[in-house]
Amino acid sequence: MDAKHPVRTTEKTLALVEELMEKGPCGVTELASDLQMGKSAVHNHLTTLQKHGYVLKDGDDYRVGLKFLEVGGHSRKSMEVYQIAEPEVKSLAADTGELANLLVEEQGMGVYLMRAKGDDAVDLDTYAGLRTHLHTTALGKAILANLPESRVDEIIERHGLEQKTPKSIGTRQELFQVLEAVRERGYAIDDGERLEGLRCLAAPIKSSSGEVLGAISVSAPASRVSDEDLHGALPERVLSAANVVELNINY
Amino acid sequence: MDAKHPVRTTEKTLALVEELMEKGPCGVTELASDLQMGKSAVHNHLTTLQKHGYVLKDGDDYRVGLKFLEVGGHSRKSMEVYQIAEPEVKSLAADTGELANLLVEEQGMGVYLMRAKGDDAVDLDTYAGLRTHLHTTALGKAILANLPESRVDEIIERHGLEQKTPKSIGTRQELFQVLEAVRERGYAIDDGERLEGLRCLAAPIKSSSGEVLGAISVSAPASRVSDEDLHGALPERVLSAANVVELNINY
DNA sequence: ATAAGTGTTCTGGTCCCGAGAACGGTGATG
DNA sequence: CATCACCGTTCTCGGGACCAGAACACTTAT
Numbered sequence: 162m163d164a165k166h167p168v169r170t171t172e173k174t175l176a177l178v179e180e181l182m183e184k185g186p187c188g189v190t191e192l193a194s195d196l197q198m199g200k201s202a203v204h205n206h207l208t209t210l211q212k213h214g215y216v217l218k219d220g221d222d223y224r225v226g227l228k229f230l231e232v233g234g235h236s237r238k239s240m241e242v243y244q245i246a247e248p249e250v251k252s253l254a255a256d257t258g259e260l261a262n263l264l265v266e267e268q269g270m271g272v273y274l275m276r277a278k279g280d281d282a283v284d285l286d287t288y289a290g291l292r293t294h295l296h297t298t299a300l301g302k303a304i305l306a307n308l309p310e311s312r313v314d315e316i317i318e319r320h321g322l323e324q325k326t327p328k329s330i331g332t333r334q335e336l337f338q339v340l341e342a343v344r345e346r347g348y349a350i351d352d353g354e355r356l357e358g359l360r361c362l363a364a365p366i367k368s369s370s371g372e373v374l375g376a377i378s379v380s381a382p383a384s385r386v387s388d389e390d391l392h393g394a395l396p397e398r399v400l401s402a403a404n405v406v407e408l409n410i411n412y
Numbered sequence: 413m414d415a416k417h418p419v420r421t422t423e424k425t426l427a428l429v430e431e432l433m434e435k436g437p438c439g440v441t442e443l444a445s446d447l448q449m450g451k452s453a454v455h456n457h458l459t460t461l462q463k464h465g466y467v468l469k470d471g472d473d474y475r476v477g478l479k480f481l482e483v484g485g486h487s488r489k490s491m492e493v494y495q496i497a498e499p500e501v502k503s504l505a506a507d508t509g510e511l512a513n514l515l516v517e518e519q520g521m522g523v524y525l526m527r528a529k530g531d532d533a534v535d536l537d538t539y540a541g542l543r544t545h546l547h548t549t550a551l552g553k554a555i556l557a558n559l560p561e562s563r564v565d566e567i568i569e570r571h572g573l574e575q576k577t578p579k580s581i582g583t584r585q586e587l588f589q590v591l592e593a594v595r596e597r598g599y600a601i602d603d604g605e606r607l608e609g610l611r612c613l614a615a616p617i618k619s620s621s622g623e624v625l626g627a628i629s630v631s632a633p634a635s636r637v638s639d640e641d642l643h644g645a646l647p648e649r650v651l652s653a654a655n656v657v658e659l660n661i662n663y
Numbered sequence: 664a665t666a667a668g669t670g671t672t673c674t675g676g677t678c679c680c681g682a683g684a685a686c687g688g689t690g691a692t693g
Numbered sequence: 694c695a696t697c698a699c700c701g702t703t704c705t706c707g708g709g710a711c712c713a714g715a716a717c718a719c720t721t722a723t
Contacts, residue, residue: 234541
């Protein structure tokens with residue numbers, strides 16, 4: 162869904178913010194050369210953003226401000242699936258001692274809404290707001306498996322099947338095979354695809370009408386998850402958490 | 413610090429986002445009349461924002477997307493005080509069973525970076541990213557008490573001393589008296605100022621050079637916090653948490 | 664059928680965004 | 694200590710793009 166009449170000025174502002182986010186704090190001249198803009202244009206945009214709290218000045222460098230967290234935090238807080246799943250993800254982390262996550266789909270990408278760490282949890286570099294290709298995680302596969310086939314094709318069309326690691330799913334056919342297996346089992350698995358030695362297990366959250374609203378997962382080092390766990394106690398616990406969320410959402 | 417040459421188009425985009433955040437999902441016509449803009453202008457801005465993930469369309473309504481959470485989450489994750497304080501705030505919540513918070517100052521306002529809930533914690537309507545006037549919370553007072561007097565005056569000048577409740581601090585003199593007491597004690601207290609029946613206790617986090625980096629707090633219902641607790645065991649625990657953070661930040 | 668509402672598209676004229684040059688300050692260098 | 698090189702900031706003014714308003718397509722209510 163491309164804008165018919167994009168506001169170019171706004172697009173420059175957004176590009177500036179994203180560049181600033183990726184590079185971390187930096188100065189006017191550097192941003193100007195990176196984005197092929199004049200220094201005065203960059204300066205005008207930055208001071209405008211600063212005036213409204215979206216950007217801050219640290220000495221001579223500019224950096225992204227916390228106003229984005231306010232808007233994003235407000236947006237997250239107003240999502241029903243977050244409100245209801247949040248305590249369940251926390252208790253899932255506490256019970257298993259591992260890392261638990263909540264992911265939703267937005268514009269064909271997966272967005273982590275939260276993570277909760279149990280006492281022994283590994284510390285991945287995920288964070289609330291992080292985007293990821295859906296086909297590269299157990300969470301994403303749990304969601305894809307419950308979308309209409311046409312929607313999945315749209316997503317492949319739009320974002321491709323980027324190979325994050327050699328084990329990543331690389332073709333449409335392979336993906337649909339995996340999704341069929343996920344539907345049969347009721348949960349999705351990532352056995353070292355995203356990160357060597359890391360096992361993840363994810364279950365979808367569906368509304369009463371069958372629409373998928375998100376997915377819940379547990380991530381743990383392979384050394385602590387036996388093959389039996391992976392198809393026995395662990396899916397039971399994750400599915401139960403997803404089920405509690407479904408019941409609370411559907412009253 | 414006002415922009416000398418503000419980019420008006422960007423300001424319109426930002427106003428649109430903030431209006432959309434406050435009102436929740438709504439349509440083009442309503443936004444146009446609220447912001448006194450033409451429908452086509454609003455439409456162009458919204459589709460541009462949508463193209464980049466900052467806004468989504470739900471049927472005929474538009475709403476704020478999670479891209480803001482990505483940028484804000486990234487910004488938070490890159491803050492040293494957050495990285496180091498996060499586990500301490502969690503264990504503070506776990507130990508006390510109450511609600512623990514982390515606040516930093518940005519552009520004269522307090523911004524909650526996170527909250528952690530213990531087993532018995534009250535559920536306030538704070539969230540990561542929420543902004544608050546510094547003089548209305550224990551967290552804010554802990555920070556103000558460790559800023560230079562001139563800086564505090566600047567903040568009063570800029571944001572005023574809004575009275576959130578009848579108990580709120582309302583004058584400069586009263587504020588400076590309270591801040592002096594906070595400096596002597598080493599921690600700040602909010603005894604029902606923000607919310608009737610809620611007691612909060614906050615300690616500042618300072619760098620080795622004496623600069624205040626943020627504040628940590630515990631919030632609990634008055635029924636569970638005796639007067640002795642408020643000046644005995646509780647401040648000890650909160651101060652200790654703040655101290656651990658200070659030590660880790662200063663190596 | 665009609666009407667009143669919506670989101671979307673189109674066009675033209677006015678306003679404002681932004682390249683480039685000049686300014687003021689700071690730190691390195693010989 | 695003068696010189697230089699670099700920074701962020703300010704200024705001007707011409708060309709480009711933002712946007713009011715009108716027209717369109719569609720849904721819903723009467």
